[in-house]
Amino acid sequence: xxxxxxxxxxxxxxxxxxxxxxxxxxxxxxxxxxxxxxxxxxxxxxxxxxxxxxxxxxxxxxxxxxxxxxxxxxxxxxxxxxxxxxxxxxxxxxxxxxxxxxxxxxxxxxxxxxxxxxxxxxxxxxxxxxxxxxxxxxxxxxxxxxxxxxxxxxxxxxxxxxxxxxxxxxxxxxxxxxxxxxxxxxxxxxxxxxxxxxxxxxxxxxxxxxxxxxxxxxxxxxxxxxxxxxxxxxxxxxxxxxxxxxxxxxxxxxxxxxxxxxxxxxxxxxxxxxxxxxxxxxxxxxxxxxxxxxxxxxxxxxxxxxxxxxxxxxxxxxxxxxx
Ligand SMILES: NC(=O)c1ccc[n+]([C@@H]2O[C@H](COP(=O)([O-])OP(=O)(O)OC[C@H]3O[C@@H](n4cnc5c(N)ncnc54)[C@H](OP(=O)(O)O)[C@@H]3O)[C@@H](O)[C@H]2O)c1
Numbered sequence: 001x002x003x004x005x006x007x008x009x010x011x012x013x014x015x016x017x018x019x020x021x022x023x024x025x026x027x028x029x030x031x032x033x034x035x036x037x038x039x040x041x042x043x044x045x046x047x048x049x050x051x052x053x054x055x056x057x058x059x060x061x062x063x064x065x066x067x068x069x070x071x072x073x074x075x076x077x078x079x080x081x082x083x084x085x086x087x088x089x090x091x092x093x094x095x096x097x098x099x100x101x102x103x104x105x106x107x108x109x110x111x112x113x114x115x116x117x118x119x120x121x122x123x124x125x126x127x128x129x130x131x132x133x134x135x136x137x138x139x140x141x142x143x144x145x146x147x148x149x150x151x152x153x154x155x156x157x158x159x160x161x162x163x164x165x166x167x168x169x170x171x172x173x174x175x176x177x178x179x180x181x182x183x184x185x186x187x188x189x190x191x192x193x194x195x196x197x198x199x200x201x202x203x204x205x206x207x208x209x210x211x212x213x214x215x216x217x218x219x220x221x222x223x224x225x226x227x228x229x230x231x232x233x234x235x236x237x238x239x240x241x242x243x244x245x246x247x248x249x250x251x252x253x254x255x256x257x258x259x260x261x262x263x264x265x266x267x268x269x270x271x272x273x274x275x276x277x278x279x280x281x282x283x284x285x286x287x288x289x290x291x292x293x294x295x296x297x298x299x300x301x302x303x304x305x306x307x308x309x310x311x312x313x314x315x316x317x318x319x320x321x322x323x
Contacts, residue, residue: 003096009047035064044087064094120295140165142213150178159291
C-alpha cells in the first residue's frame with residue numbers, strides 16, 4: 001500500500017510503498033478515506049515528546065476515517081472513525097491507504113457528515129466536547145471563554161459551547177480570518193489575542209459580561225494568565241494544550257478568593273466508551289451544522305508538503321489527507 005512513512009524522528013515523512021498491515025485477532029482492518037494531520041502527530045514524530053523517541057520507520061496518524069474491510073465485530077463496508085497510538089507506542093497510524101486498529105478504537109459513525117469533515121473534527125472535537133462537559137462541568141447558561149479559537153479544538157469548542165446552552169461564548173484568537181470564523185461559528189464576542197496580559201485581561205473582562213465560568217484553553221501562557229484573572233466564583237480553567245508555551249502565571253489570591261480551579265485534560269485519559277460516546281455525539285451535531293472545523297483536503301501523495309505546512313503553523317485550517 002502507499003503510506004506516509006517517517007524514517008527518522010524530527011524529519012518529514014516520505015510517501016512510499018509500505019507493507020500492508022496484518023489483521024490479528026481483536027483488530028479491525030480499515031480502508032482509510034481521510035486522515036487529519038494534527039499537532040500530536042508532529043509532536044510524536046519529533047522524537048522529543050514525553051512519549052519518548054518512536055521506533056522507526058512507522059506510519060504517523062493518530063486518527064482517521066474509513067470503511068471496514070475485515071473485522072470480527074463490524075460488517076465490511078461500515079463507515080468508521082478510528083484512533084491509533086502511532087508515535088506513542090510501536091505500530092502504524094492512519095496516514096496510509098490501510099490501517100489495522102484494535103476493535104475498541106473503532107467507532108461506527110452513521111451521522112451524515114462527509115469523511116474529511118469528520119476527520120477534521122475527530123479527536124480535536126472530542127477534546128473540546130469533553131473539556132466542556134466532563135472536566136469543565138459546564139451548566140446551561142454559564143459563560144464560556146475559548147482560547148485558541150482559530151484552531152481545530154477552539155472551533156469545535158465554540159460550536160459545542162453553543163450546543164450545550166452556554167449563556168455567553170467569548171472567543172480569543174489571532175488572525176482576522178479566525179476571528180471572523182469564530183463569529184460565524186457562534187461566538188458572541190471575539191477578542192484578538194494582542195497586547196500585554198493586563199490589556200488582554202481587560203478586553204476579556206469586558207467581553208465576558210462580568211464573569212467566566214469555564215475556559216477552554218489549548219494555548220496556555222499569557223492567554224491563560226489573563227483568562228484565570230476573569231474566572232468567576234467556582235470558575236474552571238481547563239488546559240489541554242500549550243500552543244503558545246508551557247508556563248503560565250496564576251494568582252493565588254484570585255484562585256483561592258474565587259474557589260476557582262485550574263484543571264488539565266488529555267484525550268488519553270478517556271475510556272474507549274467515553275471516546276466513542278463523545279465522537280458519536282459530536283458527529284450528530286456536526287450533521288446538523290452546529291459543530292465544524294474548517295479543513296482542506298490534500299492527496300496522501302502530498303503528505304510531505306502538508307506536514308511542512310503544519311510544522312510551520314501556516315496551514316490556517318485542518319489539513320486532511322485523502323488516500
Ligand atoms: N489534551 C488533549 O487531549 C488535546 C487534544 C487535542 C489538541 N490538543 C492540543 O491543543 C493545542 C491546539 O490543538 P489544535 O488541534 O486546535 O491545533 P491547530 O488546529 O493546529 O491550531 C493551533 C492552535 O494553536 C494556537 N497557537 C499556535 N501558536 C500560538 C502562539 N504562539 N500563541 C498563541 N496561540 C498559538 C492557535 O491559535 P489561534 O487560534 O490564535 O490561531 C490555534 O488555536 C495543541 O497544543 C494540541 O496538541 C490537546
